[in-house]
Amino acid sequence: MRVVLPGGSIGVLGGGQLGRMLALEAKRMGYRVGVLDPVAGCPAAQVADFHLQAPLHDSEAALELSTRVDVVTLETELVPFAVLARLEAATPVRPGASVLHTIQDRLRQKEFLQAAGFPQAPFAPVHDPRCVQEAAQAVGFPAVLKSRRGGYDGKGQAFVPDPGALERAWQSIGGRPAVLETLVPFKMEIAVILARGVQGEIRVYPLAENVHKRRILHTTRVPARVPERTRREAERLACGIAETLGHVGVMAVEMFVLDDDTVLVNEIAPRTHNSGHYTFGACVTSQFEQHLRAICGLPLGDPSLLSPAVMVNLLGDLWLEGTPRWEAVLSRRNARLHLYGKAEARVGRKMGHVLIVNTDADRALREAEEIVAALRAEAGSSSAQDLPPG
Ligand SMILES: Nc1ncnc2c1ncn2[C@@H]1O[C@H](COP(=O)(O)OP(=O)(O)OP(=O)(O)O)[C@@H](O)[C@H]1O
Numbered sequence: 001m002r003v004v005l006p007g008g009s010i011g012v013l014g015g016g017q018l019g020r021m022l023a024l025e026a027k028r029m030g031y032r033v034g035v036l037d038p039v040a041g042c043p044a045a046q047v048a049d050f051h052l053q054a055p056l057h058d059s060e061a062a063l064e065l066s067t068r069v070d071v072v073t074l075e076t077e078l079v080p081f082a083v084l085a086r087l088e089a090a091t092p093v094r095p096g097a098s099v100l101h102t103i104q105d106r107l108r109q110k111e112f113l114q115a116a117g118f119p120q121a122p123f124a125p126v127h128d129p130r131c132v133q134e135a136a137q138a139v140g141f142p143a144v145l146k147s148r149r150g151g152y153d154g155k156g157q158a159f160v161p162d163p164g165a166l167e168r169a170w171q172s173i174g175g176r177p178a179v180l181e182t183l184v185p186f187k188m189e190i191a192v193i194l195a196r197g198v199q200g201e202i203r204v205y206p207l208a209e210n211v212h213k214r215r216i217l218h219t220t221r222v223p224a225r226v227p228e229r230t231r232r233e234a235e236r237l238a239c240g241i242a243e244t245l246g247h248v249g250v251m252a253v254e255m256f257v258l259d260d261d262t263v264l265v266n267e268i269a270p271r272t273h274n275s276g277h278y279t280f281g282a283c284v285t286s287q288f289e290q291h292l293r294a295i296c297g298l299p300l301g302d303p304s305l306l307s308p309a310v311m312v313n314l315l316g317d318l319w320l321e322g323t324p325r326w327e328a329v330l331s332r333r334n335a336r337l338h339l340y341g342k343a344e345a346r347v348g349r350k351m352g353h354v355l356i357v358n359t360d361a362d363r364a365l366r367e368a369e370e371i372v373a374a375l376r377a378e379a380g381s382s383s384a385q386d387l388p389p390g
């Protein structure tokens with residue numbers, strides 16, 4: 001296996017914030033970066049060496065990217081696996097097409113988990129109105145209906161309180177192929193972030209405790225407040241999934257923790273993940289550097305936590321009444337601001353995040369909420385004069 005050393009070139013399929021932070025870390029380490037993304041001036045293109053502006057399903061453009069780099073990776077599972085399969089013939093592609101094939105269809109992902117014996121909520125496919133009743137019998141209610149493809153941040157999902165509401169819910173997500181799953185009465189959501197290298201070695205990051213609002217990640221707190229046994233079980237499941245898939249790179253496995261501390265898998269992301277943003281500042285090796293190390297065949301870095309931390313997402317909602325009051329973050333010595341360079345703020349759109357480090361994670365969580373509230377308050381002009389001296 002050829003190792004891609006600093007000075008080499010990385011091709012990234014997708015140019016959002018995950019690609020941007022990957023590119024920032026790659027540039028720091030002396031790599032060149034090329035990005036494929038349909039949007040001019042997308043977050044990753046702003047920091048990459050070159051940008052091919054084309055849709056993610058454009059296999060000719062992807063092929064051109066692959067001829068200009070030493071290894072191709074991705075920042076979104078929306079890249080069609082057939083595109084990866086075509087590139088794989090000539091260039092290392094990590095993760096590979098087979099991983100994407102399993103993951104990018106929610107039903108196939110759930111069938112994979114079931115066949116391999118990983119615990120998850122009961123589910124049933126919904127292809128058309130005829131199988132709606134069949135699905136309703138297989139799954140307990142209340143339930144959630146999720147489109148098989150293309151969903152993120154809760155998009156393409158509908159709450160289904162009872163079997164009678166299923167058909168309308170299915171129409172509301174566009175009558176697309178979907179999966180119905182039982183609503184899990186979880187007491188906590190967690191995510192395992194890990195990296196698996198080309199030789200199969202695995203490094204696991206400290207467990208993340210997630211809170212979602214409106215089905216969008218709001219905060220991540222690390223370390224998660226779970227018993228040791230639960231943490232070990234979550235790690236065992238995530239490592240087993242990465243190994244069974246033959247994944248290379250960073251992977252996130254989102255999970256539900258039930259009242260009795262048992263763990264169910266929610267979903268797999270074969271890439272860097274919002275739940276792992278805390279690693280960029282609070283760990284020895286960020287998830288982005290770790291992903292690079294994995295796909296380049298380098299030794300994996302140390303995932304240890306330098307300090308307990310909280311990550312809070314900044315959604316476009318904060319911009320509704322004007323520019324957020326940045327001094328609310330910048331005046332705090334233990335807070336670190338990340339903005340993704342998105343041209344337009346929209347409600348529910350991830351625009352940036354703040355990392356707060358504090359030896360007391362509960363305190364960090366309170367600080368995160370204070371910061372978000374202060375960013376929003378009397379939104380208007382934000383100026384350096386508002387900052388305290390020094
Ligand atoms: N079966 C379920 N039971 C309870 N809550 C659920 C269930 N499915 C989803 N949710 C809630 O909705 C959130 C988003 O769901 P999911 O992770 O499936 O969506 P997604 O749109 O793929 O999100 P992501 O942005 O993480 O890719 C979950 O983190 C959880 O809070």
Ligand SMILES: [Mg+2]
Nearest residue numbers: 153254266267
């Ligand atoms: Mg999710």
